[in-house]
Amino acid sequence: xxxxxxxxxxxxxxxxxxxxxxxxxxxxxxxxxxxxxxxxxxxxxxxxxxxxxxxxxxxxxxxxxxxxxxxxxxxxxxxxxxxxxxxxx
Amino acid sequence: xxxxxxxxxxxxxxxxxxxxxxxxxxxxxxxxxxxxxxxxxxxxxxxxxxxxxxxxxxxxxxxxxxxxxxxxxxxxxxxxxxxxxxxxxxxxxxxxxxxxxxxxxxxxxxxxxxxxxxxxxxxxxxxxxxxxxxxxxxxxxxxxxxxxxxxxxxxxxxxxxxxxxxxxxxxxxxxxxxxxxxxxxxxxxxxxxxxxxxxxxxxxxxxxxxxxxxxxxxxxxxxxxxxxxxxxxxxxxxxxxxxxxxxxxxxxxxxxxxxxxxxxxxxxxxxxxxxxxxxxxxxxxxxxxxxxxxxxxxxxxxxxxxxxxxxxxxxxxxxxxxxxxxxxxxxxxxxxxxxxxxxxxxxxxxxxxxxxxxxxxxxxxxxxxxxxxxxxxxxxxxxxxxxxxxxxxxxxxxxxxxxxxxxxxxxxxxxxxxxxxxxxxxxxxxxxxxxxxxxxxxxxxxxxxxxxxxxxxxxxxxxxxxxxxxxxxxxxxxxxxxxxxxxxxxxxxxxxxxxxxxxxxxxxxxxxxxxxxxxxxxxxxxxxxxxxxxxxxxxxxxxxxxxxxxxxxxxxxxxxxxxxxxxxxxxxxxxxxxxxxxxxxxxxxxxxxxxxxxxxxxxxxxxxxxxxxxxxxxxxxxxxxxxxxxxxxxxxxxxxxx
Numbered sequence: 001x002x003x004x005x006x007x008x009x010x011x012x013x014x015x016x017x018x019x020x021x022x023x024x025x026x027x028x029x030x031x032x033x034x035x036x037x038x039x040x041x042x043x044x045x046x047x048x049x050x051x052x053x054x055x056x057x058x059x060x061x062x063x064x065x066x067x068x069x070x071x072x073x074x075x076x077x078x079x080x081x082x083x084x085x086x087x088x089x
Numbered sequence: 090x091x092x093x094x095x096x097x098x099x100x101x102x103x104x105x106x107x108x109x110x111x112x113x114x115x116x117x118x119x120x121x122x123x124x125x126x127x128x129x130x131x132x133x134x135x136x137x138x139x140x141x142x143x144x145x146x147x148x149x150x151x152x153x154x155x156x157x158x159x160x161x162x163x164x165x166x167x168x169x170x171x172x173x174x175x176x177x178x179x180x181x182x183x184x185x186x187x188x189x190x191x192x193x194x195x196x197x198x199x200x201x202x203x204x205x206x207x208x209x210x211x212x213x214x215x216x217x218x219x220x221x222x223x224x225x226x227x228x229x230x231x232x233x234x235x236x237x238x239x240x241x242x243x244x245x246x247x248x249x250x251x252x253x254x255x256x257x258x259x260x261x262x263x264x265x266x267x268x269x270x271x272x273x274x275x276x277x278x279x280x281x282x283x284x285x286x287x288x289x290x291x292x293x294x295x296x297x298x299x300x301x302x303x304x305x306x307x308x309x310x311x312x313x314x315x316x317x318x319x320x321x322x323x324x325x326x327x328x329x330x331x332x333x334x335x336x337x338x339x340x341x342x343x344x345x346x347x348x349x350x351x352x353x354x355x356x357x358x359x360x361x362x363x364x365x366x367x368x369x370x371x372x373x374x375x376x377x378x379x380x381x382x383x384x385x386x387x388x389x390x391x392x393x394x395x396x397x398x399x400x401x402x403x404x405x406x407x408x409x410x411x412x413x414x415x416x417x418x419x420x421x422x423x424x425x426x427x428x429x430x431x432x433x434x435x436x437x438x439x440x441x442x443x444x445x446x447x448x449x450x451x452x453x454x455x456x457x458x459x460x461x462x463x464x465x466x467x468x469x470x471x472x473x474x475x476x477x478x479x480x481x482x483x484x485x486x487x488x489x490x491x492x493x494x495x496x497x498x499x500x501x502x503x504x505x506x507x508x509x510x511x512x513x514x515x516x517x518x519x520x521x522x523x524x525x526x527x528x529x530x531x532x533x534x535x536x537x538x539x540x541x542x543x544x545x546x547x548x549x550x551x552x553x554x555x556x557x558x559x560x561x562x563x564x565x566x567x568x569x570x571x572x573x574x575x576x577x578x579x580x581x582x583x584x585x586x587x588x589x590x591x592x593x594x595x596x597x598x599x600x601x602x603x604x605x606x607x608x609x610x611x612x613x614x615x616x617x618x619x620x621x622x623x624x625x626x627x628x629x630x631x632x633x634x635x636x637x638x639x640x641x642x643x644x645x646x647x648x649x650x651x652x653x654x655x656x657x658x659x660x661x662x663x664x665x666x667x668x669x670x671x672x673x674x675x676x677x678x679x680x681x682x683x684x685x686x687x688x689x690x691x692x693x694x695x696x697x698x699x700x701x702x703x704x705x706x707x708x709x710x711x712x713x714x715x716x717x718x719x720x721x722x723x724x725x726x727x728x729x730x731x
Binding site for chain 2: 018019036037038039040041042043044045047048049050056058059060061062063065069070071072073074075076077078079
């Protein structure tokens, strides 16, 4: 099923489908807000089809620690909310 | 012999041991400054190898060559436009795939490259084996395995670098994207070839398809037709793949990196989790992470202040002991007063801040950064920092700011974008530093009551919170969000950390000292010319009428620009007593402290701001803080005397 990365439980994995705007699914505006961050997330390896694991999330709905392409990243929750993943549940 | 002089740039991701390689190569022949007109650090060094004199430029640690950060822009511009003779791409062998994503982009810049496959020891401990000869073949660039911390492979790296430069002219062969993308890159680069643009045409074509902001803008100026064509081609790719063109290209690039990695690397994960993993789990733990962080931060502050207080006193005493010697040489007339009170006391003031406080704070900053703990602190504090419009990484400069605003401001360069840096620095200048704490405790805490001192602290934090939010809302640009790598914990390479600390301290001293000396000379002149009283009376509408303070506080506030604690020291001198309760009411003390706390960053901080952001932004920050302090001071005066 399709979920936002921020909805995953600690230890759960999913496959990236797309990175949307903060409001909803679909591609972010091409040059508007959100474009830079999508590019950044993709540059860090979160391209469609990539497997990503949520290792843990910081308390008080803080950032997420994720494992992607062999390395460990910390990403803010607002960014994680924009990443849509396919999860087997 | 100019023909034997080469320029070599070091490029690579963050946390790959790039600065260790830089230090192994350049030893003590290095210089740290900024890229011209930019707030990005530039480290340069020279080394002599065989008959060659090689200039090494350490490019910032980055993950891509897009336009996300200033570092990325500077790096690609340097490589493509300044054309170093060689780029040494430093790669973390234990994270080959991610690192190779960057290598592939370097290859696209069509520059001669040698890869240093670094941290081979780390890779081995993680059970990763890499066939570097095969990697060399697949990438088409020389690959040298290295362990920079122990110096292994550095000599071979240099030999290979020189050999590659000597055989100059050979561009690395390009990696191919999917057919439908490749076709359009070809068509577009044919168009680009016809115009004059400093970057390689294939690279430009790829960037146009990726809708790279800067390339789009620049090409549009030269020939809008090309931009138009690229938009159509990108649309075609988007229709084929169902993703934006930039997503498609990034994915394919990662696909290449991933494929090559699978071919050259064998992984047998260690059976039990290594210590660094357990430390990581503990230090990012929901419950234990925070007390560990609190203890670490407090320990750091406690030791720096113990050290700083002691050395500062010692240095101050011994330097002030030189006074008779100077008076012997220059006399006690106007010249003597200017030399001693202006120049020498300015230098002493600088030295007693720089060595005892800035030096250890720098050391701690680089030590924590190198060990990996900094990123864990940022992880834990991210949510909290968002409340003031910043993200987790900003916690570190802000924390340093409580000790001294100077390393705080300079530490803001760990933030990615100029906007974040400026925001963080603005917040840092509002943080009560050690000297401000002395005033709060020494005046209000002692003569009005501890709860009032505490209240002032709380007020300051509130101001930071409110202004942080306002600045966050008003500054243009994308909102801040955290995205960073949390690299494995490691033991910092002491020599590198010490050198980084030392050279950055030197950089600060050369920048700040002239300003500090000029500042104290000016104030000394004012004093000698007996202008202090007239200035105090000029300021009296503000100090007396608006703030309700004694007129002489105008003078002390002027001195406070040099060092904040001087406001208190001068006050005692001018009153002729340190029992301030005799001369000031409680309300006056509170208002005075509030103003002293906020009214201006001290001159060393101003120098740091100029160093990082230029005169204009420094001016805006300074002036707005003066106005803020006066506004709040006046309101507080009226509220409290009501």
